[in-house]
Amino acid sequence: MGANRGRNNLRTPKIVYTDGSCTNNGKLNSRCGSGVWFGHDHPDNLALRIGGTAGTNQIGEIAAIVATLQHTDEIVPLRFRTDSESVMKGLTENLEDWENRGWIGVANAEYFQAAAYQMRIKSATVTFQWVKGHSGNAGNDGADEQADRGARKNRPDRIDLYIPPEWRLTGAKLATITQSIAYRGIRLDEEKKHPDGRSGPKAQLDRARDALESFTGYQETNETLWKGINCTDIRKNIQTFLYRAYQQSYKLGEFWIQTPMNERAVCGVCNDPVESLEHILLECESDARDIIWTMARDLWPHGDDTWPDLSLGIILATGNLVIEDQHPTNEERGKKRRQGPTRLLKILISESAHLIWVLRCERAIAGKVHTRAEIQRRWTRKINDRISIDRLSARLTPRKGKQQKPTYETWKGTLEDEDQAAELWANAKEVLVGIRKPRVPP
Structure with missing residues (x-):
């Protein structure tokens, strides 16, 4: 499954495994980590601690993809191998639909948006391949170990989610909006204005x-x-x-x-x-x-x-x-x-x-x-x-x-x-x- 966000590149893609790990998944006292694995003792391997509250395994997985894209030369084609089908489909099959609806109701939208932006500014291809988790795959196990190591770090790492204003899509397209999406958008705006309610x-x-x-x-x-x-x-x-x-x-x-x-x-x-x-x-x-x-x-x-x-x-x-x-x-x-x-x-x-x-x-x-x-x-x-x-x-x-x-x-x-x-x-x-x-x- 591919997501070609730049010019085709004939070079052999660089294989990278990513994974997310989170204790107390989705809770305020969660500890979330991201793992990036290129190979044994590879200098580009990453073990990151994700800050913020209510971390999830999905956040850890997407953050690993964002960090990899940011730390890899834009002319290097990448093939991500991940055991998260939801992340892979989100950045390929669902991306256009999510953008059309203005990201309304999309969980972890800021991470998906940052990953989509990083893919689009690369001049090389970015593709995805699903692998079964915890099945003895050396790359998947390596990324999992990196993610666990990241979650145990004392201090969070800085994950850059910045998107330039000209790249940031806001609002849902009128041609695709439904009553349900419109209602959810209004409700989200109200929650932003009054995050704690009455x-x-x-x-x-x-x-x-x-x-x-x-x-x-x-x-x-x-x-x-x-x-x-x-x-x-x-x-x-x-x-x-x-x-x-x-x-x-x-x-x-x-x-x-x-x-x-x-x-x-x-x-x-x-x-x-x-x-x-x-x-x-x-x-x-x-x-x-x-x-x-x-x-x-x-x-x-x-x-x-x-x-x-x-x-x-x-x-x-x-x-x-x-x-x-x-x-x-x-x-x-x-x-x-x-x-x-x-x-x-x-x-x-x-x-x-x-x-x-x-x-x-x-x-x-x-x-x-x-x-x-x-x-x-x-x-x-x-x-x-x-x-x-x-x-x-x-x-x-x-x-x-x-x-x-x-x-x-x-x-x-x-x-x-x-x-x-x-x-x-x-x-x-x-x-x-x-x-x-x-x-x-x-």
Whole structure:
């Protein structure tokens, strides 16, 4: 696959392998490196540390290409060999389309733009060839080692991403723009003007980020926190609840203090003078809060060290929660995720928090009184509904084995009479499956 950005050159192209390496990929506390390998002990080999926050493997890969183009004579043709198909296609097949849309919505656009500029000012050819990673290829392994070495450097290297104004393409072509692209462009402009949003969302994002770092060790970006709301393990109505909680759009406590109806600021259960979402979900003396969190914690079958200290930040960031294998190496971090426990944790916390909120609204708005037995039944029914949805998905998915595995792993250790249940209970219509009865506070 080629990208001829200059005059054809008959000289044999110089082979160069590039790779990117990143620990805590995409997190604020990531360490990103770029590796360039021409040969054993070659003087042009590079091991670079990429600065900035939220580094990724892709950024490391593109930065390696940019650095190589900048450090190689423009008359020397190059053939890049990379194990990143997304980078290779981005600089060949997708480049024209991305430029036509003004780079709107393109991840790592500034790196791709810099690479495209460097290719165009060369007078020799630049081509790309995909190689399989971690397959014993000496060049690929050499670039990978260089990238790891770069990521471990104490100080970042300077990566020149400058593009002269006359080469910088801005805005999308009217002939190619769509309503979706236009909307994303407007939204990106607004984000540049107000990168942190309103003070409310910023405070909630910081709260979620701090809670996650305490539990997972990762510093998530605002982007990944917003994306976490749309996690497929969280039901749509609960996604809406979490989004509004981030935006602080519920009329609670402080909202009512300066109004004629200031009595609404007080919690109707424990008379806390300023009712807040955090108070409702985690602090109030209500039966709903006490019973639901006790049942959720008791159903959790994976030990105390994997159940987080509950806080509003943890609830907001439910979609970003991760349970990893114990004691992962730096290379394994983020890759050895325990899919079943991770998914169950997201379900238990999101469903429990949402039910506490729903019961509070029924009490405060409709004046409904909930007995302790009713609260227990409501929570049990919500969790059993999630099992039923998983079973239905497993039966309707053509590749049943692949779909059933996460279902079994999610609910392992939570079911009533699990040892006696049918081996393929997720796909057995005649088998009734539900959670075991959790402990209830007296």
